[in-house]
Structure formats: C-alpha cells, structure tokens
Amino acid sequence: MKSLRPTWILCLFSMALFSQNPIIIPGTIESTNVNLTLQDGTFQFFTGINTTTMGINGPLLGPTLIMTKGDDMNISITNNLGQESTIHWHGMHVSAANDGGPHTVIGVGETWNPQFTVLDKASTYWYHPHLLNSTDEQASKGLAGFIIVKDTEEAALVLPRTYGVDDIPLAIQTKSFDGSSQILSNVNSDTTLMVNATIDAQLDVPAQVVRLRLLNGSSQRTFNFGLSGDMTFHLIGTDGGLVAAPVALTRLPLSPGARAEILIDFSGLQSQTINLMSYASELTNGTYGATYPGLNQSMVLTGYNPNTMNGADFNVLQMDVIAQTASPITTIPTSLVTATPIAEINSDQTRSFEFSPIISGMNQLNGDFSINNVTIDMNTINVTIPLNNTEIWTFQNNSAIDHPFHMHDVQYYILDINGNAPPSYLQGRKDTFTVPAGGIARVITKFEDYSDDTIPYMYHCHMLKHEDALAGMMGQFVVVDPLAGVDDFEISNAILYPNPTQGAYLSIQLKNQAENILAYSIINQLGQIISYHKIHENELNNTYSFPIFKLAQGQYFVKIYTETQIITKTFTKNN
Numbered sequence: 001m002k003s004l005r006p007t008w009i010l011c012l013f014s015m016a017l018f019s020q021n022p023i024i025i026p027g028t029i030e031s032t033n034v035n036l037t038l039q040d041g042t043f044q045f046f047t048g049i050n051t052t053t054m055g056i057n058g059p060l061l062g063p064t065l066i067m068t069k070g071d072d073m074n075i076s077i078t079n080n081l082g083q084e085s086t087i088h089w090h091g092m093h094v095s096a097a098n099d100g101g102p103h104t105v106i107g108v109g110e111t112w113n114p115q116f117t118v119l120d121k122a123s124t125y126w127y128h129p130h131l132l133n134s135t136d137e138q139a140s141k142g143l144a145g146f147i148i149v150k151d152t153e154e155a156a157l158v159l160p161r162t163y164g165v166d167d168i169p170l171a172i173q174t175k176s177f178d179g180s181s182q183i184l185s186n187v188n189s190d191t192t193l194m195v196n197a198t199i200d201a202q203l204d205v206p207a208q209v210v211r212l213r214l215l216n217g218s219s220q221r222t223f224n225f226g227l228s229g230d231m232t233f234h235l236i237g238t239d240g241g242l243v244a245a246p247v248a249l250t251r252l253p254l255s256p257g258a259r260a261e262i263l264i265d266f267s268g269l270q271s272q273t274i275n276l277m278s279y280a281s282e283l284t285n286g287t288y289g290a291t292y293p294g295l296n297q298s299m300v301l302t303g304y305n306p307n308t309m310n311g312a313d314f315n316v317l318q319m320d321v322i323a324q325t326a327s328p329i330t331t332i333p334t335s336l337v338t339a340t341p342i343a344e345i346n347s348d349q350t351r352s353f354e355f356s357p358i359i360s361g362m363n364q365l366n367g368d369f370s371i372n373n374v375t376i377d378m379n380t381i382n383v384t385i386p387l388n389n390t391e392i393w394t395f396q397n398n399s400a401i402d403h404p405f406h407m408h409d410v411q412y413y414i415l416d417i418n419g420n421a422p423p424s425y426l427q428g429r430k431d432t433f434t435v436p437a438g439g440i441a442r443v444i445t446k447f448e449d450y451s452d453d454t455i456p457y458m459y460h461c462h463m464l465k466h467e468d469a470l471a472g473m474m475g476q477f478v479v480v481d482p483l484a485g486v487d488d489f490e491i492s493n494a495i496l497y498p499n500p501t502q503g504a505y506l507s508i509q510l511k512n513q514a515e516n517i518l519a520y521s522i523i524n525q526l527g528q529i530i531s532y533h534k535i536h537e538n539e540l541n542n543t544y545s546f547p548i549f550k551l552a553q554g555q556y557f558v559k560i561y562t563e564t565q566i567i568t569k570t571f572t573k574n575n
C-alpha cells in the first residue's frame, strides 16, 4: 500500500502541470486577392494576464494563405503597427522586389502591394517579418503565418487535405517572457513552448491518416520530433515540396525556419492519446536545444539554463484520437511525386561560405557570427550570380554552435553533410537546414526565372538572434541577367519574325528603312556565341533572313549590328 503513495502524488502533480488547452487553428484566406493588416494587439497566453503582441488580421499570428501553383497573387499589406516592418514569403520563389526582404520596408501606415505568380510546388511555406535587426522582436511578438501551396501533382494523390480536420498546420514556437509576462526577443531564455500560440496544446485527431504540417517557428530552438511510444510516422514533404515516396521515421529533427509534412496513421486507435514529442535528449551538443548548446561543454550561452527543455524529452502536442470522419484516408501512399535532385555534374560554379565566431574562446556561443569574415551591410552585394547558373554552395561552420542556414529565392538539394549523404528526411527540396557545429555541408541549386541587379535576395542563419545582431549573420546576393537590356519586342528598333518559329529561316527587319544590317550573331542561353555572320556588301539591306535550321530547340539571342546601333533580341526555336 505504502509504495503506491508517491505514484499517486506524481499523478496529481502531472494532471495539474499538463492540463491541456484546445489548439488554435488559424483561419484561412483562399483567394488571389489578399488583404493583410499588421497590427499591435494583446493576447492572454496566461489566464488573466495581457501580453503585448503583434498579429496579422488579428492580435497574434496570421491567417493561412492558400495558394495554387500558377495563381497570380495580388496582396495588400497595410502596416498599422507602431513601427516599420516587412513581410517575406519564406521558401517561395518570387522576384527580389516582391520577396519582402529587409530592403522592402513598409512604413507606418503604409500599404505594400506585392504581386507574383506562384511558381512553387505544393508544400508548406510561411510568411514572417524581415526588418533589419528587428526580425526576432516582430516574429516573437506574433507576426507569422502559414502558406499552403497546392498543385495538380499533389491534388492527384490520395492524401488528407481537409484543413483543420485531417490536415493540420502546426507552428511550434518557444518564447521568452519577462517577469510581467511580456515577450522578450534576442535572448536565450525561451522557456515557454506553444503550438499555434497555444500553451499545453491539445488536438482531437480522427482515427485515420492525418497530415501534420510542422513549422519550426522558433527563434533559435531545434526540435527532434517523434511520437510517444516511438510510433512510426511518414515524412511526405520537406520545405519546398513532396518527396518521391513516404519515408518511415521515428525521429525528425527540424531546425528553426524549416518545415516538414508528416502522415500519422491513427486507424484503430480511437480513444487513445498519442503525444507529439521533442526528444531533445538525443540532440547532439552544439545544437540549440541540446544539453550543451556548444561543442565544448565549458562554453557558456547566457540565459540558456535553467530551461527544462534543454537536452530533455518533452511533450509538444497532445493528440486525442476520436471517431473517423465520413470519408477517411486510411492508407499511406506508396509513392508520391517525381523529385529529381540536381546532379552535381550540372554545376556551373562552386562558392564557399565560412561561418566564424567574431570572438573566440569560451564566450563565443553568444555571437556575433560572420560569413566569409563579413556581417550584414545593406549596401554591399556579397555575391553576384548569373541568371540560370547552377551552383554548389559549400558551408563550412567554424563555430562551436549549429547554424540553420537559409537562402531566399531558391529551393536546394543537400549534397552532403560532413561528407555523408544527407539523412532520408533531408533529401527533398530544402530552403533551411542545419550546418552542424564544426562541420561542412554542400547544397546545389539553380538560380532561374528572376533577375534584378539592384534589389538583393538574402542568405542568413535562421537563428533570429544571429541574423538580427548589429553584426548580423546575413549576406546578400543578386541574380543578374548577363544579356539584360534586351529590347522588348514591341518597342524595339527591329522586328524578328516569325517568333517563336519551327521554320528554317528567321527574318530581321529594321524599322528605319534607311539603315542596313551589317552583321549578326546568335548567342545561346549561356552567353556563348554560336555563329557570327558579316553580311556581304552587295546584300546590304534593312531586312535579312538568316538560317536557323541547324539550331537545337531552345531560346536564343540575336545581336544585330547596324551602322548606328547594336540591337539584341530573343527568339525561340521549336522543333
């Protein structure tokens, strides 16, 4: 009898500690015309206590934007905050001017109107502020929302997709609060865990296959997701799209900024409780979230301890299994989409990036950190990339702490981490992943579709304290079109016809009849001259037809030399 007593006390204690709150599921906007308002607010994370927050169309977080590949989005964002902000479409492939990075400030009371075509694959993306030195403050106070992109490939699969029922967005965040329950930023004391702004969150899940869209929206903390009882789940998507086939897992580490879609089969488990956990005791030292945040156990990170989450296993979300829905999905698909990584042989260029602590020694975990010995300077372009380049980027982490690295504009494939092929859950399209402390990793990507020689894209550590520092761990790249300045077809001084063509000849006609075509060259997409032809004196005219039957299918440039000008135009050869 006596031996039961401590257990009984522990039970009561656990009940009090783990009283659960039904999870908040953000509302949705499914339209190509989206109106968003950034606003200050208050929210009760703790019963009866008002915490000052920021939100989008509400006091905290924002609506889930549902987009379809091919949509022409027209978004209005009005900033009613008491301070400047920006909104960035994390993971999406949009032009630099519409990307919402730190150069695209929305002033107080102003409205920003980004417009873009959704070119992304079906996946889970997110939007968040990106104001220089203020990203953590604004994101921690609540500015963040989901973007779900749909496409026909995904729609053809048998997958759960009833939002909030069997398709659940989960923004997992830890936050720091001061003594009066106000949110702190750029500190390491994130002792409060929440999912969709719900502390001790609870979710009812139907007894069937359920899809969770996991977003690590924390400022710094890495989670090592798993299910209680080591139940198997299936990874179906990484940051930028579905994977080729579901990957059976019992653990899924996810770094800040990254997303993953998983399927869990709750069939036959009605009335049971399964917990989404973070098994942080298994994180290796050097990871923010492990027992020691640095490789060297004597290195200190101010404010990191005490924190019951560091190096411990903890509950993230309690899932209570309820009855099946009317038309449940009950099987895990065997295959998903064709996802072909870019082969290393296709790389045009390799670039190297070294991450280094600015101070060395036992205090180095506190930052700041540099990339190739420099920190963010908004007036410096760190990397210039020719449009359509395929590149390998090598990240060498010379510091004792992991850095989850993010690039704007692109999704990449990880080639290797410390010389090894990436684990199965990192083999899909990614935009944020962990470069381990003291380690090296390589990714491959192609910079296509958008060029802009003035507005840069950013690359940075997605630990917001590292990014936000005055010496911020962030750099800028531009994608430039080496053949920019090509005349627009309508307004040019010459016309090219027929274009596009399947024919054997293409004709050039100068608008000025008095002028002659002296020579022309044909240039491929890589900027290589394929042919150059000087026109014979007795053939000089303001029109000329040149042979193209030897050209392979594709896009070309023709440079036309006249007495007074050089005109560059594009044409397309079809077979």
Ligand code: C2O
Residues within 6 Å of the ligand: 088, 090, 128, 130, 257, 406, 408, 458, 460, 462
């Ligand atoms: Cu999620 Cu540059 O950011």
Ligand code: CU
Residues within 6 Å of the ligand: 088, 089, 090, 091, 406, 407, 408
């Ligand atoms: Cu981003």
Ligand code: CU
Residues within 6 Å of the ligand: 369, 402, 403, 404, 461, 462, 463, 466, 467, 473
């Ligand atoms: Cu970092």
